[in-house]
Amino acid sequence: MPLLRHHYGKGRVRLMRVHRDGDYNEVRELTLRVMLDGDFSAAYTDADNSRVVATDTIKNLCYIVATDHLAAGAEAFAEALGACFLDRYAHVTAVSVTSTETKWARMPVGGAPHPHAFLLDANGTPTVRAHFTRDGATIASGIDGYTFMKSTEAGWVGYLMDDATTLKETRDRIVATAMDASWRWSARPADYAAANAAILTTAMEVFATTYSDGVQDSLYRMGEAVLAAVPEVAEISMACPNKHYIPVNLAGFGRDGRNCVLLPTDEPHGQIECTVGRA
Known part of the structure; x- marks a missing residue:
């Protein structure tokens, strides 16, 4: 049987970014869905995961990009997230980012x-x-x-x-x-x-x-x-x-979260x- 279509990714990645400028804070809370396209067919048909980026890695990269772009608006953050995956993985042909923002006034x-x-x-x-x-x-x-x-x-x-x-x-x-x-x-x-x-x-x-x-x-x-x-x-x-907003531990990725990227x-x-x- 032919595999007609496939893609995969990580859904409901929730994060809060806090951009701290002294006493003045900017907060941006997002729920993300990141889907990758590429030739991952072997994972479906041959149980070969060698080209698959683990969905847990996709989640971690969302946190990493958030740390590096604390002040970015939703559109700019989505652009940075897409660029991250395309730059990092040559075999990924397309990235779909869906971002839903919880608005705080x-x-x-x-x-x-x-x-x-x-x-x-x-x-x-x-x-x-x-x-x-x-x-x-x-x-x-x-x-x-x-x-x-x-x-x-x-x-x-x-x-x-x-x-x-x-x-x-x-x-x-x-x-x-x-x-x-x-x-x-x-x-x-x-x-x-x-x-x-x-x-x-x-x-x-x-x-x-x-x-x-x-x-x-x-x-x-x-x-x-x-x-x-x-x-x-x-x-x-x-x-x-x-x-609850739980600080994400980013020390393993060489970044200090500074209590600025959090899991809602x-x-x-x-x-x-x-x-x-x-x-």
């Missing part, structure tokens, strides 16, 4: 874009949960999937360690989450929309402008600030699954929840 803080705090574009689903009886009503507003991140000014140290602990302490990490939050009203605000906006603005300013010793630490201080800023809120509940993953994730209310 700078978080506005104090009327200006923050240098290293970000919000996901098209962010969050506003919610209302109301319960009515003849004795009264309970109304809670909120937002689901409100996704935000900062690329520095966060750490995780001092946690319990035992023989099952493998996580290393760090004082500089990315912190990101897709938060489900709700706040229960004790009184009707003058304008629900304005009050809801003030709640998110207040919480994000705390997150962006203060060092985070952990998601627990940030959430509690965010809740405190919301209650201080909006007196009609009786309590606020926040549930925050960690969106949200499975498994830490699930941090709390409710902050008035005494």
Whole structure:
């Protein structure tokens, strides 16, 4: 039987690039599919893999090119990735790169874009949960999937360690989450929309402008600030699954990743929840 067509590659290569310029960071998160064309027919018909570039190698080259092009836009990065494979492997005749970008917008803080705090574009689903009886009503507003991140000014140290602990302490990490939050009203605000906006603005300013010793630490201080800023809120509940960004070890390729090329993953994730209310 003839082998009519073939090509192969690596899919769902996820990476975050952080271009650090002092306090000012640029972040670019991509999901890549890299497919190679060439004469790889012997791997299919004769179990001969001698010309096959391992898909794990394709993944590693994505990370290497990312390290060398931290500031490149999606198109320029795709061009660099294609050139890498064609220059490196003479028997590769074509490279197809499909790149999907997760867009992060700078978080506005104090009327200006923050240098290293970000919000996901098209962010969050506003919610209302109301319960009515003849004795009264309970109304809670909120937002689901409100996704935000900062690329520095966060750490995780001092946690319990035992023989099952493998996580290393760090004082500089990315912190990101897709938060489900709700706040229960004790009184009707003058304008629900304005009050809801003030709640998110207040919480994000705390997150962006203060060092985070952990998601627990940030959430509690965010809740405190919301209650201080909006007196009609009786309590606020926040549930925050960690969106992890794991530094890629590039030492074996003669490159220092400098915590700038990272693997995005949200499975498994830490699930941090709390409710902050008035005494």
